[in-house]
Amino acid sequence: MRRDVFQAIADPTRRAIIGLIAIQAMTPNALAEHFNTSRQAVSKHLRILTECELVKQQQKGREIYYQLEVQKMKEIDKWLSRFRKIWETRFNELDKVLSNIKNTKK
Amino acid sequence: MRRDVFQAIADPTRRAIIGLIAIQAMTPNALAEHFNTSRQAVSKHLRILTECELVKQQQKGREIYYQLEVQKMKEIDKWLSRFRKIWETRFNELDKVLSNIKNTKK
DNA sequence: TATTTGCGAAACCAATAGGTTGCATTTATA
């Protein structure tokens, strides 16, 4: 099934994983210690994150280090940028209104 | 059940709805015409968007206009900002590497 | 007033999500 970045970040545990491995690469075992779930559950999350290329793996002996693919996060940013324009415009309009009030008060 | 902005934007139809009502407020019927689903399904999506305050309603007679609460989108932006710092830093480091290569070649 | 229109809510349903436990496999270690 085709995974999607937005669906990937929908789950709070996955967002937490992303937050952790953004700092430094971590193994599934190390990650699992941070959550109240089994290692296998964490592995499932990592699989989903890998499928949508938010995460890459690096094998070191019998350990696998997972690291965030920060570039992929830009996809969310890209989608958001459109709305960022809107809220900045809205804010500017509010700013105008406020300065008008200010001016008429003078 | 407590709804979450990230869960709300996970669904592609909901993202499309957000995109539409960002431009101008729309009724459920008008929205439903854009999708391959029933009006009731759209209404369900609107309910979810309303629950997490991504959307506000304005009644006009028997019609209800739904509009995007752009401010709420900032919540996503806020979460993202942390990673934006990282990808900007990484980019700068790459930039340094590149300029070093350039300099040693001179 | 009778009918149509726009809507939300409820009941239902199949598919998916997220968790578990129980393997098998590969690598490190005693």
Next chain:
DNA sequence: TATAAATGCAACCTATTGGTTTCGCAAATA
């Protein structure tokens, strides 16, 4: 070499999701 550790994968289970159809209600309209 035998054992322990780190991991992925499959089978299974329950709750949730996203859709449908049916209904009731309020507002517009004939």
